[in-house]
Amino acid sequence: xxxxxxGAPGSGKGTQAKLMAEAYRVPQVSTGDILRNSVAAKxxxxxxxxxxxxxxxxxxDDIVIDAVTDQVRSPDSRRGFVLxxxxxxxxxxxxxDTRLGWMGRPVQLVLHLALAEELVVKRILGRLTCSKCxxxxxxxxAAPKKRxxxxxCGGKKLTQRADDNEKTIRSRLLTYxxxxxxLIAYYRAQHKLRTIPAxxxxxxxxxxxxxxxxTEIRPMEKKIVSIEEPVxxxxxxxxxxxxxxxxKKSSKKAAGKxxxxxxxxxxxxxxxxxxxAKKSTAxxAAxxAAxxVTxxVTxxVTxxVTxxVAxxAAxxVAxxVTxxxxxxxxxxxxAKKSTAxxAAxxxxxxxx
Numbered sequence: 001x002x003x004x005x006x007g008a009p010g011s012g013k014g015t016q017a018k019l020m021a022e023a024y025r026v027p028q029v030s031t032g033d034i035l036r037n038s039v040a041a042k043x044x045x046x047x048x049x050x051x052x053x054x055x056x057x058x059x060x061d062d063i064v065i066d067a068v069t070d071q072v073r074s075p076d077s078r079r080g081f082v083l084x085x086x087x088x089x090x091x092x093x094x095x096x097d098t099r100l101g102w103m104g105r106p107v108q109l110v111l112h113l114a115l116a117e118e119l120v121v122k123r124i125l126g127r128l129t130c131s132k133c134x135x136x137x138x139x140x141x142a143a144p145k146k147r148x149x150x151x152x153c154g155g156k157k158l159t160q161r162a163d164d165n166e167k168t169i170r171s172r173l174l175t176y177x178x179x180x181x182x183l184i185a186y187y188r189a190q191h192k193l194r195t196i197p198a199x200x201x202x203x204x205x206x207x208x209x210x211x212x213x214x215t216e217i218r219p220m221e222k223k224i225v226s227i228e229e230p231v232x233x234x235x236x237x238x239x240x241x242x243x244x245x246x247x248k249k250s251s252k253k254a255a256g257k258x259x260x261x262x263x264x265x266x267x268x269x270x271x272x273x274x275x276x277a278k279k280s281t282a283x284x285a286a287x288x289a290a291x292x293v294t295x296x297v298t299x300x301v302t303x304x305v306t307x308x309v310a311x312x313a314a315x316x317v318a319x320x321v322t323x324x325x326x327x328x329x330x331x332x333x334x335a336k337k338s339t340a341x342x343a344a345x346x347x348x349x350x351x352x
Contacts, residue, residue, distance in 0.1 A: 001026060001080040001217050002105060004087070006183060007113035009172050010124035011198045012205060015136050016113065017084035019206045024213070027076045030084040034067045035059055053163060056171045058088060058179070065095050072100070083107075089179040090186055109216055110187040111209060113198035117173060124169050128158040142202060 001024055005013045014030060021028040038046040039053070045063065052059055068086050071077065087093040100106050115123075126140035132155035137144050144151050148158055163172075187193040194212050198205055 001082075001213065002100070002108045003080075003213070003217075004083045004107055004110045004187075005085075005113065006110060006180070006187075007198060008115060008117070008120045008176050008180075009169065010120040010127065011113040011115045012123070012202070013084050013113060015202055016206060016209060017082045018134075019202075020082050020209065020213075023210065024080070024082075026080040026082060027071075027074075028084055029068060029071045029077070029081045029086070031059075031064055031068060031086040031088075032084070034071065035064070038067075056163065056168045056175075058175060061089070061092050061095070064088075065092060065099075068096070069099050072105075073103070087183065090182055093183055093186055107192060109194065109213065110183075110192045111212065112184055112193060112195045113205070114195050115198040119199060120173065121166065121169055124164050125166065127164055128160060130155045131157040131159050 003020070005017055007013045014032070017028040017030065020026070035046075035049050035053075039050045040046070049059055049063070064086060068083070072081055087096050097106065122140055123138055126138045128137040128139060128144075129135070130137075130150040130153065133150060133153040135150055135152045137150075137158060144158065149156055150158065184193060194216065196205060196208050196212065
């Protein structure tokens with residue numbers, strides 16, 4: 001998980017970052033702690049930083065970005081990190097995105113701890129830090145159980161920062177409004193910003209943060225795992241070049257390979273496929289034989305029918321031929337009879 005905490009000074013970024021680091025087992029990358037350690041070491045850079053902080057100004061970007069990059073690259077940040085107090089302006093955010101992009105580890109979520117200005121001033125003025133373990137208390141909102149004693153480690157030195165005075169606080173708030181507040185729009189445009197109300201107690205704010213982190217980041221990790229499964233299936237589905245030329249057989253063998261990859265065993269559906277292939281070939285052969293038989297039968301039937309038709313036609317023609325002379329014979333006989341009658345009549349007339 002790679003998270004950035006945004007918020008005005010005194011909004012509780014440091015406290016929530018420590019709780020998140022313990023709960024999610026990732027380091028808290030606090031620019032304030034990094035810079036204060038360099039000041040405590042009294043290095044040349046630390047001396048420059050101390051003069052800048054005493055004046056109530058912000059440390060230059062080039063110094064801060066190098067320190068943060070070194071911390072993010074360390075082995076401790078392998079599981080992720082929680083950035084507390086960085087970036088503080090848009091150039092820093094752009095440079096951070098660039099460097100994390102080179103590493104392949106972009107910011108996943110940005111949590112904005114929203115708090116009213118008057119509460120910010122009161123929180124900063126009442127802030128107490130344990131010099132032994134670094135736990136932060138507040139004499140107005142979260143005071144230690146025993147006055148001047150740390151609840152966690154029992155340390156008896158609870159100190160207030162030198163820059164935690166009202167004049168410095170007001171100037172820091174003006175700087176925050178001018179430089180850091182535009183980051184809300186910057187990260188909202190990337191769809192990474194989530195706003196957390198920071199006016200409650202520490203446990204309530206932390207519970208809200210955990211709800212957002214668990215619903216926003218962990219489902220993303222599950223989706224990344226599920227994307228790899230279709231890739232494996234696609235690799236299995238690629239047919240070999242020799243098998244592509246065989247057509248249907250290659251597709252059957254590819255299907256058998258898919259079954260092996262899914263179950264880890266040889267597919268049991270190969271034998272039914274062979275049986276169905278044999279059945280289909282037998283059916284085709286039977287159809288062909290039936291067609292041949294029907295063709296032979298139809299030829300024989302057509303020959304018989306044609307013979308019968310020819311015989312019937314011949315009989316009809318013979319009948320017609322025989323009928324014609326029989327009809328003419330009576331006509332000739334009647335003609336002879338009429339001529340005989342006429343001759344007889346003539347002979348009788350002559351005799352008279």
